[in-house]
Each structure stands twice: as C-alpha cells, then as structure tokens.
Amino acid sequence: MATELKSSKYRCPQCGAGDFSVTTTQWRCDACGQAFACASGIPRLFVEARLGSQDRKLRDTFYDGLFGRLYQVMMPAIVMPVRPLAMSWPYWIAYGVVVAVLLGLVVGLVDALASGAFALAGLLAAALALAGWLLSRQRYLLHLMWVAVPAWLSLSRKPYAPPESFAQVHERVLAPLRSAGRRLQVLDVSTGSCNSLYKHGWMDLDADYTAIDLSETMLKQGSDMMSAAGVPVDLVLGDAMELPFQTDSFDVVLSYGAVNGLTDPSKAIAEMARVAKPGGVLLFLDEQIYDAATAVERAYFMKVLSSHNVIHRCPVETFPPELTDVRVSQVYQFYYICTARKAA
Numbered sequence: 001m002a003t004e005l006k007s008s009k010y011r012c013p014q015c016g017a018g019d020f021s022v023t024t025t026q027w028r029c030d031a032c033g034q035a036f037a038c039a040s041g042i043p044r045l046f047v048e049a050r051l052g053s054q055d056r057k058l059r060d061t062f063y064d065g066l067f068g069r070l071y072q073v074m075m076p077a078i079v080m081p082v083r084p085l086a087m088s089w090p091y092w093i094a095y096g097v098v099v100a101v102l103l104g105l106v107v108g109l110v111d112a113l114a115s116g117a118f119a120l121a122g123l124l125a126a127a128l129a130l131a132g133w134l135l136s137r138q139r140y141l142l143h144l145m146w147v148a149v150p151a152w153l154s155l156s157r158k159p160y161a162p163p164e165s166f167a168q169v170h171e172r173v174l175a176p177l178r179s180a181g182r183r184l185q186v187l188d189v190s191t192g193s194c195n196s197l198y199k200h201g202w203m204d205l206d207a208d209y210t211a212i213d214l215s216e217t218m219l220k221q222g223s224d225m226m227s228a229a230g231v232p233v234d235l236v237l238g239d240a241m242e243l244p245f246q247t248d249s250f251d252v253v254l255s256y257g258a259v260n261g262l263t264d265p266s267k268a269i270a271e272m273a274r275v276a277k278p279g280g281v282l283l284f285l286d287e288q289i290y291d292a293a294t295a296v297e298r299a300y301f302m303k304v305l306s307s308h309n310v311i312h313r314c315p316v317e318t319f320p321p322e323l324t325d326v327r328v329s330q331v332y333q334f335y336y337i338c339t340a341r342k343a344a
Contacts, residue, residue: 004030009185009210009249013047013242039216042223044237045244046214052241052263054310055214062308063192063215066138071193071221078144078304081152082333095148102131102145143303151300155333160290166331173283173339174201177252183208187250189240189272189284190214190258194222196285197254198229209233210250212243240268245275252276255284260309266318273320279344282323288313288336297333305334314338 005020005027012018017031027036027043036045051059067074080088080095105128112121135142164172177184184207188197191211202209211226211233213219219235226233238244240255240262253272262268272282287306289298306312314328314336323340331337 009246010045010236010244011246013045013050013239013244018246039237040220040223042216042219042235042237046237046239046242050242051214051239054261054263055239055241058261058308059214064217068215068217071218078140081148081300082155099145102128105131140304140307143299143307147296147300147303150296154294154296158292160333162329162331164329164331166337169283169329169331169337169339170201173281174204177205177281180206180251182206184251185249185277186210186252187212187245187254187275189243189253189255189268190262191222192218192257194226194233196256197233198225198231200256202252202254203231205252207252210236210245212236212238212240214239241271243271243275247274248277249275250277251280253280253282255286257286259284259315260286260288260306260311260313263310265311265315269315269318269323270320273323273340273342276342278342280342282340282342283337285331285335285337286314287334288328288330290330290333293333301334 003022005022007018008020010018010020012020012029012032012034013036014034015029015032017029019030021028021030024041025038027038027045028034029036036043038044062068076083076088077091077094080091085092105124109121109124109128112118112124135145184205186202186205186207186209188194188209188211191197191213192215194211197209197211209231211219211222212235213222214237216237219237223235236244240258241264253276255272259265259268272284276282287301287309289301289312293301302312316326316328316338319326319340322343324343326338326340328336328338
C-alpha cells in the first residue's frame with residue numbers, strides 16, 4: 001500500500017513537484033507520473049540520462065568499484081603519508097609487505113631466468129603482470145607506491161599549523177546552531193559512508209538528518225553505520241548537481257570530500273545554496289594544496305589525493321551571489337574547509 005507524501009522536502013527530479021506516492025519498491029511523482037525505483041528501500045531520486053559524465057564515471061568505476069567496496073581500508077591507506085604515525089602504522093606495515101612482495105617477485109624472476117628455471121619464471125612473470133594490471137586499474141595506488149615515503153619524509157620535516165584548525169572551524173559553525181532553540185534540518189551531500197556526518201559534531205544538534213549520495217555501495221555502508229549507531233536518517237540516492245529537494249529546506253548543508261570531483265562543482269555549490277534556508281549555513285571540505293608545498297608533496301597531491309578531481313582548489317570565484325560570509329580555511333596541508341551563509 002502506497003503512502004502519500006504531500007508537499008514534502010523532496011522534489012521530483014523530472015518535473016520539480018513535491019508530491020509522491022511511496023512504497024518500499026518505488027516513489028511515484030503524483031504530478032508527472034515518473035517512477036523512481038528504490039534500492040533496499042532507499043529511493044533513487046535522479047534521472048540517469050542527466051548525470052554528469054564525471055559523476056557517472058566515479059560512481060561506476062570508483063565508488064561502486066574496488067575503492068568503494070573496500071572504502072574503510074582504502075581511504076586510510078591513501079592518506080597515510082599525511083596522518084600521524086600512531087594512527088597510520090598498520091597501513092605502513094601493509095605497504096611494506098606489498099613492496100617487499102613485488103620486489104621479491106622481480107628478484108625471483110631475474111634469478112629464475114638466470115638459472116634456466118623457465119616454468120618458475122613464467123609463474124613469477126604472470127604474478128607480476130597481474131599485479132601490474134591491478135595497479136594500472138587503480139592508478140592512484142600505482143602512484144602511491146612510489147610517492148608515499150618521499151611525501152611522508154617531506155611532510156615530517158615541517159609540521160603544519162593552520163591559521164584556523166579543522167576543530168575550530170567546526171566549533172565556529174556549530175556553536176550558534178546548538179543554541180538555535182528549534183529543530184534543525186541538516187543535509188549531507190555526497191555523504192558516502194556517513195562517517196563525516198556522524199563524527200564531526202553534527203550529532204550534537206537537535207536536528208533531523210538527511211544524507212544523499214549517488215553510489216549505492218557507499219550509501220549502504222552509511223545506512224549500516226547509522227543504523228548501528230541508532231541515528232535516524234533519511235537516505236536518498238541522488239545527483240549532487242540536481243538535488244531532489246525543495247528550495248529553502250535545510251538549515252545546514254554539508255559536503256565532505258566531493259565538490260572538487262563533480263562534473264560541475266559550481267553547479268553543485270549553487271544547488272547546495274538553493275536548498276539551504278535563508279540564513280542557512282553551508283560547510284564543505286575538499287582537496288587544496290597549501291602554499292609551502294614541496295615538489296614531492298605536489299606530486300602526491302596531484303597523482304594520489306586529487307587524481308580524480310576536475311578542480312584542485314575551492315572555486316570561490318564561481319559562488320552564487322546569495323552566499324555571503326564566505327571563509328576558506330586551509331585546515332590541513334592538502335585540505336580546505338569552506339563555510340558560507342545564505343543571505344536572509
């Protein structure tokens with residue numbers, strides 16, 4: 001039996017109407033009749049044909065691929081050169097094992113060829129070819145193999161002290177929200193595993209939470225995590241460049257690590273501004289290299305951290321005019337946080 005959603009916070013990606021007939025398997029727009037299938041009960045509120053090419057590529061080959069399926073392992077491995085050794089040492093051990101195995105295969109192949117053990121040489125060559133094929137499919141891992149140690153050594157020489165830290169930026173935004181005196185509406189765009197939504201203070205608010213992502217693989221992880229934590233959240237599969245929400249719906253709009261990699265970052269930011277309420281807050285984080293970076297740090301940034309991005313810095317010059325009080329804080333060597341407010 002269908003449930004009727006009348007004038008909801010959602011809007012139809014096809015016609016923009018806000019009334020839906022909802023079941024566990026599909027949402028149907030009452031205005032245009034377009035049906036949107038559900039995945040494990042989560043509505044897929046986007047039009048596949050209108051997705052940006054970069055967004056479709058990242059979803060299909062990255063987030064719904066090896067990286068997304070192993071996200072809890074892959075993401076810490078990629079950022080191990082910039083994390084404290086106390087946090088990253090298991091990944092350095094794994095990295096050392098992988099390097100040792102690859103070097104062992106090369107040495108073994110040379111020895112086998114020199115000694116005429118051609119059957120063994122064939123096996124070792126096949127193993128190396130397989131490793132090379134896997135690394136070529138995930139080029140950021142291939143580059144990580146050679147740049148991780150030099151980048152870590154370079155970064156270790158000069159600890160970074162940001163003008164405004166990650167925690168300070170969040171406290172600046174969160175403090176007035178905690179005393180808002182009303183139930184807030186919080187949206188996390190490209191939420192992935194919901195990790196950032198859960199961990200960075202947003203759970204301290206008196207709020208209803210909505211999280212959207214294009215990847216079913218990532219959003220399923222987010223659903224599992226928030227369910228295990230006992231946090232109610234409305235999950236939506238959708239396009240960051242055509243958010244399926246009504247204008248002026250959210251007090252807070254967040255995004256962690258997604259804007260720079262979208263087909264049109266400026267359009268995504270304009271959409272985040274559209275769905276924010278007048279006076280609402282935007283906060284998003286992504287990659288941007290700090291001014292004092294060395295050559296090897298820049299190589300690590302471009303070849304690994306920012307390799308999938310279409311832009312490599314905060315695109316403040318393209319912000320819509322309704323965004324005010326814009327502040328870009330370089331919180332880490334390779335990451336910025338941008339905060340802004342929608343004009344009341």
